[in-house]
Amino acid sequence: MKRCLCLATLILAGCSALSAADIIRSRTRSMVERNIAAITNSIVKQNTNTNGNSTTNQTNMWPTAAFTVSPTNGATNAVFAFNASSSFDPDGTIVSNYWDFNGDGLFEVKVASNTYATNFTNAAGTYAVVLKVIDSAGAYGITTNQVMVYAVNPGLILWNKLESAASLSNSVVGANGWFTGSSSNYSFTGGKYNNGLQAVGFFDCSNKVVFPGSVMSNRKQCIEFWYKKTGTWQAGAGANLICYGIPGSPSYNIDAHILTGYSGVHLLEFSYAGTVMGTSVHDTDIVSNQNYHMAFVWDEDGIGGGSDKMRVYIDGVLVGSTNTANARTIVTNQQFVVGDIHAVSGWPEWCAQGVIDNLKIFNYAKTDFSDRFTE
Ligand SMILES: [Ca+2]
Ligand SMILES: [Ca+2]
């Protein structure tokens, strides 16, 4: 007897040879076909049912990735806290956060939480950290932030790269700087390491770059930076490099300047708490457009346990010292000025007449500057 191929034919033919398995397969297929028809109808209905927008119900909107990191700059032993809570999905939820800590496209970590803390490297450098967020429908958003990691540097209490106005207000280490008065006398241009802070000309020194006086709160300390002469030193005036004192006051606790004159000996000088110390560096030793590493060091109890209380180093070489430093009075409302001095309002003055770069302050009387070629 010929075997029938479908249920309807079978019934009409009065066929009796259909097995139980054949019946189950047939019913299952029939149910699937009905379900497909129902789903198709549903899609058609949805697609024609939403203000004429035929794609509304088939669209999943992509999530947006965003994160912060604290600190944005840190030493190799620092723990960095990443926070992706500002990421969002406009039509759903974010279910996974993937982190790539070195920008190589491989995600080291996958977490459901939007926070993650890690000491992700022990190598100094600037890292591109990538966040990829996945929403409940599987779509993703991605973003990248830079994180700078520097070698552990004991005693470093301030480090500003002086790259830009943004860099001034975002020190790598320690307190941030800012402009007091106008910034129009300053520019960020060629320094030792990329840009430095250039102050050239003769202007009212109520316009200044300042840091809080708290960066000068130790009895022993070191201020170091690179200096490049790019302007003109006026005879009888010279150049003011750094200063620490009361805003608006012409008397300072600490300052470093280069004197020039019409005749005679004119030097790089360092003054501390009223003690003015000359060096062996004459103004004519400073050549235009050449970078010099300068360091001003003090310890009221004696540098390195010796008798020197103040020292100046140029390019790592000791160029002046004295053992007669006065004790300094620390006053809370003082400020640390870079590239100029404090002065009474309206008192025009010669600024640094050059570029100051890579400012660092240590909380001890540093005497080895062999690390100066590392930014
Ligand atoms: Ca979505
Ligand atoms: Ca990676």
Ligand SMILES: [Ca+2]
């Ligand atoms: Ca710089």
